[in-house]
Amino acid sequence: MTATLTRAWTRVPRWLVAVVDQGLVAILNLALSVTITQVAGVTTLGRFAIVATTTTLCMGVARLLVTDPWLASRSASTTPGSELRWLVGLAAVGAAIVTAVVVLIVGDGDGRWLIAVPIAAAVVVQDFGRYLSFRVERTTGAFASDLGVLAGATITFAIAALSGKVGLATVLLAWLVGLVVGIVVVAGRMAGPTGPAGALAWWRTHCRFLATRLAFDTVAYMVGVSGSLYLLAYVGTQRDVGLVRIVQTMFSPAALVVTGLTMWLVPFLANRSPGQAERVRARATFWLMAGALPLVILAVLLGPWFAQLVFGVDDGPSYLALALAGVSTLAMALAAPWVAGARVSGHYLPIAWSRAAAAVTTIVGMLTVPALRSTAGYLGLLAFQNVTVAATAITIGVRRPVEPLQRAETQRPDAV
Numbered sequence: 001m002t003a004t005l006t007r008a009w010t011r012v013p014r015w016l017v018a019v020v021d022q023g024l025v026a027i028l029n030l031a032l033s034v035t036i037t038q039v040a041g042v043t044t045l046g047r048f049a050i051v052a053t054t055t056t057l058c059m060g061v062a063r064l065l066v067t068d069p070w071l072a073s074r075s076a077s078t079t080p081g082s083e084l085r086w087l088v089g090l091a092a093v094g095a096a097i098v099t100a101v102v103v104l105i106v107g108d109g110d111g112r113w114l115i116a117v118p119i120a121a122a123v124v125v126q127d128f129g130r131y132l133s134f135r136v137e138r139t140t141g142a143f144a145s146d147l148g149v150l151a152g153a154t155i156t157f158a159i160a161a162l163s164g165k166v167g168l169a170t171v172l173l174a175w176l177v178g179l180v181v182g183i184v185v186v187a188g189r190m191a192g193p194t195g196p197a198g199a200l201a202w203w204r205t206h207c208r209f210l211a212t213r214l215a216f217d218t219v220a221y222m223v224g225v226s227g228s229l230y231l232l233a234y235v236g237t238q239r240d241v242g243l244v245r246i247v248q249t250m251f252s253p254a255a256l257v258v259t260g261l262t263m264w265l266v267p268f269l270a271n272r273s274p275g276q277a278e279r280v281r282a283r284a285t286f287w288l289m290a291g292a293l294p295l296v297i298l299a300v301l302l303g304p305w306f307a308q309l310v311f312g313v314d315d316g317p318s319y320l321a322l323a324l325a326g327v328s329t330l331a332m333a334l335a336a337p338w339v340a341g342a343r344v345s346g347h348y349l350p351i352a353w354s355r356a357a358a359a360v361t362t363i364v365g366m367l368t369v370p371a372l373r374s375t376a377g378y379l380g381l382l383a384f385q386n387v388t389v390a391a392t393a394i395t396i397g398v399r400r401p402v403e404p405l406q407r408a409e410t411q412r413p414d415a416v
Contacts, residue, residue: 017142021139024143024150025146025259026255028149028178031154032048032171034311037313042239042311045242046233046242050233050241051102051106051113053229054120056123058091059123059127060222061218062088062124063131064211065203065207065214066091066203067088068211070131070206071267072343075205078135082192082195082198082199088124092125095120096118096120098120103116115169122180123179125183126149126182129141129185129189130142130146130186137268145182145186147185149179149181149182151181152178152179152180153179210343216353217348223359223362224355224363224382228362228381229378231363231366236378240373240378243375246307246317247321247322247375250303250306251325251328254299254333255332257295261284261336262340266343269340269344285334285338288337292333299325299326303317303319304317324379327383331389334394335394338394338396341397342393353392357388362382
């Protein structure tokens, strides 16, 4: 019986496992947002959005500097060495420090938010475990880890609820326990010697070429998405930030499907010939749009009802805000295969420049146009950013095929 189940599981397409894996992440994000709203209100959800955005931002920095270039590399070993583990460890410590600073600023003196500090470090480590599975195209490892996070958090919260102790601290502790479980699931892949010796030389050889471009792109993303959210909290209200979180939670299933397929596509394209990669990219574009469109339409039509039913918010997001978030999600889905191809080929710099220009436009718009200092205004600016990136990525992909430009560049340690 076990052998039969194992054979059946191995026949499941890896891209489908990647999509389902991101579905688990979507469920966790939804559960965290809904639970915090129910136990502490929309204002606390706004603070949680800032803290969660910070942990995601720190994870993004770890990805852009280390794990994303390693994932797309044609020259680096698929087995993690001591240098890679050391760099991830440094990223985890940095995430904890940055989150601690943010908590001291936005936590309003509430010590319960300090639980987010170890959460930030655990998020980086658990994400590294997921990348180890994606690197060797074994998406089941990432699925098992994320399932462990969800199961651990759910069981912990259920035990606390049965004892009658439910609050913000309970939700944060449940999240932390879940992350620890997710790390344990992939600990076998991560285990090994760790040390600084040779880490810088390894990074220069295998990561710097793409990392410098991703760093530029991610700084633009931070300014355009995270930075503008902080700005909205300053020039708008915490309620605006909370409503943005609600809308993004509604669209997170579609957005995370895109993320899952992108994470699967990057190593898949890196391990294929240019001709095969282009055919896969074309099919992925079609199926991503085919899958994202009905999800977006449902989210827009059912959004106000969902916000009232699940979050208990009577005056929820408007149809305009939901529609703008839908446009943003569709643009991201359309761009995903082309962005993945640009990462593998090395033709990524124009995408970073386009995102930077859109980010600057976003910040200037929020500072100069009062109508943009709202939930709909913020989401409209995000849609503008994603449409700009999609147009650039597709233009670059049409003009420049998925060729292994990065292989030639990474042989030069001084390439930037």
